[in-house]
Amino acid sequence: MAFFNENYSGIDLAIIDLIMPGMTGVQMAARIRRLEPDFPIIVMIGAIETDTIDHNVTRFLHKPIMKAELFEAIESLIGPVDNPPPEKEVRT
Numbered sequence: 716m717a718f719f720n721e722n723y724s725g726i727d728l729a730i731i732d733l734i735m736p737g738m739t740g741v742q743m744a745a746r747i748r749r750l751e752p753d754f755p756i757i758v759m760i761g762a763i764e765t766d767t768i769d770h771n772v773t774r775f776l777h778k779p780i781m782k783a784e785l786f787e788a789i790e791s792l793i794g795p796v797d798n799p800p801p802e803k804e805v806r807t
């Protein structure tokens with residue numbers, strides 16, 4: 716979070732995990748929203764229903780995440796991604 720606080724004007728979007736040490740991804744999203752209300756945020760989640768989570772999040776992605784799904788999510792939030800790699804599962 717400290718890195719984001721110091722550099723958010725140069726960051727295009729945040730991709731964070733729901734489960735992290737120290738705070739949840741949703742807590743981090745809420746902190747980001749206080750600094751930058753319209754900042755795009757993707758939260759990666761495992762086996763949990765997103766409708767049970769407070770929505771300070773722009774988009775949820777369920778793990779495992781395929782590269783095509785990740786790139787589509789990014790492009791839907793910030794525009795085209797140049798030269799996406801071939802399809803493979805992204806491990807988190």
